[in-house]
Amino acid sequence: MVNIIDGGAKHAPHEMEQFLPGDGSSKPTIQPRKADTEQGLANGDFDPFTSRDIEHPTTDNETLTHLLKASLGTGILGMPFAFMSSGLVMGIFATIFTAFICTHCSYVLVKCGHKLYYKTRRTKMTFAEIAEAAFQKGPKPLRGLAPVAKFSILFGLFLTYFGTCSVYTVIVAKNFEQVLGHWMGCKLESRVLICIMLIPLILIAWVPNLKYLAPVSMVANVFMGLGLGITFYYLVQDLPPIEKRSLFELSTLPAFFSITIFAMEAIGVVMPLENNMKTPQNFLGICGVLSKGMSGVTMIYMLLGFLGYMRYGTLTEESITLNLPIEEWPAQAVKILIALAVYCTFGLQFYVCLEIVWDGIKDKCTKRPILVNYVLRTVLVTAAVVLAISVPTIAPFMGLIGAFCFSILGLIFPVIIELIVHWDSGFGPGNWIVWKNVVIVLCGFGALFFGSVSAVRDIMKVYSGPSEAQ
Numbered sequence: 404m405v406n407i408i409d410g411g412a413k414h415a416p417h418e419m420e421q422f423l424p425g426d427g428s429s430k431p432t433i434q435p436r437k438a439d440t441e442q443g444l445a446n447g448d449f450d451p452f453t454s455r456d457i458e459h460p461t462t463d464n465e466t467l468t469h470l471l472k473a474s475l476g477t478g479i480l481g482m483p484f485a486f487m488s489s490g491l492v493m494g495i496f497a498t499i500f501t502a503f504i505c506t507h508c509s510y511v512l513v514k515c516g517h518k519l520y521y522k523t524r525r526t527k528m529t530f531a532e533i534a535e536a537a538f539q540k541g542p543k544p545l546r547g548l549a550p551v552a553k554f555s556i557l558f559g560l561f562l563t564y565f566g567t568c569s570v571y572t573v574i575v576a577k578n579f580e581q582v583l584g585h586w587m588g589c590k591l592e593s594r595v596l597i598c599i600m601l602i603p604l605i606l607i608a609w610v611p612n613l614k615y616l617a618p619v620s621m622v623a624n625v626f627m628g629l630g631l632g633i634t635f636y637y638l639v640q641d642l643p644p645i646e647k648r649s650l651f652e653l654s655t656l657p658a659f660f661s662i663t664i665f666a667m668e669a670i671g672v673v674m675p676l677e678n679n680m681k682t683p684q685n686f687l688g689i690c691g692v693l694s695k696g697m698s699g700v701t702m703i704y705m706l707l708g709f710l711g712y713m714r715y716g717t718l719t720e721e722s723i724t725l726n727l728p729i730e731e732w733p734a735q736a737v738k739i740l741i742a743l744a745v746y747c748t749f750g751l752q753f754y755v756c757l758e759i760v761w762d763g764i765k766d767k768c769t770k771r772p773i774l775v776n777y778v779l780r781t782v783l784v785t786a787a788v789v790l791a792i793s794v795p796t797i798a799p800f801m802g803l804i805g806a807f808c809f810s811i812l813g814l815i816f817p818v819i820i821e822l823i824v825h826w827d828s829g830f831g832p833g834n835w836i837v838w839k840n841v842v843i844v845l846c847g848f849g850a851l852f853f854g855s856v857s858a859v860r861d862i863m864k865v866y867s868g869p870s871e872a873q
Contacts, residue, residue, distance in 0.1 A: 478666025483711020623747030806854030814847030
């Protein structure tokens with residue numbers, strides 16, 4: 404790709420340039436391909452990265468901390484169960500493949516956002532705004548779908564992350580319920596513990612922005628790290644010979660993908676993190692924030708899954724903490740640490756919901772916007788807690804919603820956006836972008852189907868008998 408100087412004026416580069424001499428000269432002036440930033444500046448003096456004005460921007464390390472916390476959620480505790488569905492060797496390769504797909508889709512979304520910054524002369528955009536801008540700048544037959552694409556993403560993100568906040572409330576309450584019930588010798592009512600958590604959750608939701616939420620995410624990473632460290636201590640005790648464990652399982656492999664992809668997926672927090680960065684261009688690249696974060700996450704997922712299945716075999720529970728002996732204090736410490744880590748993560752998940760609602764009403768709240776913002780935070784947290792109290796078995800339903808939302812939002816939508824953004828510039832040699840995206844879409848529909856089937860089975864288990872209902 405080149406830039407052509409014709410009569411002193413630069414033309415936008417095309418996929419197939421025609422080199423025509425300018426001002427009567429016998430040779431055209433050809434410049435080598437430039438980076439996206441340089442190409443954007445070649446058409447004007449607008450640089451979205453230097454023009455971005457954020458009151459409290461986050462550094463690369465703070466963004467990396469948030470990304471680690473978003474990806475290292477409670478889903479990691481299900482990795483040993485996932486490895487039981489894939490086998491030890493197949494699990495390693497399947498984890499790498501799943502992590503690559505999830506990371507690539509996040510990369511594609513941010514990369515398309517950076518390209519659209521120049522086209523729209525904006526300094527930051529949300530996931531939904533990127534989809535809207537892509538359709539608006541894309542082929543004419545698709546431009547009328549821009550509002551539909553934006554609304555679909557906003558609705559899906561809010562539904563998923565608001566439900567996640569409710570599920571997190573239940574998870575924290577259940578972990579404390581088990582530990583307190585063991586020491587007090589009586590069964591506690593989880594709904595009471597959820598009610599008690601309302602005030603602490605409101606306080607963490609009042610953290611004004613991601614800059615100040617970074618230390619909270621760091622604390623959550625420490626708690627999760629300690630909890631996982633103690634869990635690893637149990638897993639490495641009395642490991643059986645590897646010959647006693649399955650190495651390859653093909654019949655239940657879809658169950659592996661349905662667990663792993665939803666555990667790793669964090670598409671909803673990618674653009675909020677990038678939008679709040681001081682140096683957003685550092686989010687991408689081989690050594691960028693995204694690559695560093697997901698590389699570390701993948702290693703931890705593989706290690707926990709491998710050791711968990713090696714230790715417990717076919718007795719592996721859906722959450723590895725259920726295999727730990729509750730009568731031992733290290734196992735109790737794991738539950739407390741994970742509960743605290745999930746509590747600290749609540750703020751990051753809640754930020755996605757807040758951003759969606761606040762962007763929709765902030766233009767109408769010109770009087771006392773700060774007061775309205777904090778009232779909105781309080782109302783949303785209270786609604787999430789009320790939902791958790793009303794339906795403490797909401798987790799299986801959120802698995803069903805997550806199967807739809809994370810498959811469509813995390814895998815299918817980003818590659819569709821990429822196809823639209825590259826519509827005019829081409830899809831590379833042999834249309835490799837198209838073929839690559841076809842594979843990802845097939846993976847997305849596979850995760851959609853098998854994730855939905857798994858979630859329906861969980862719902863049926865919960866409501867199959869009064870003894871299992873909570």
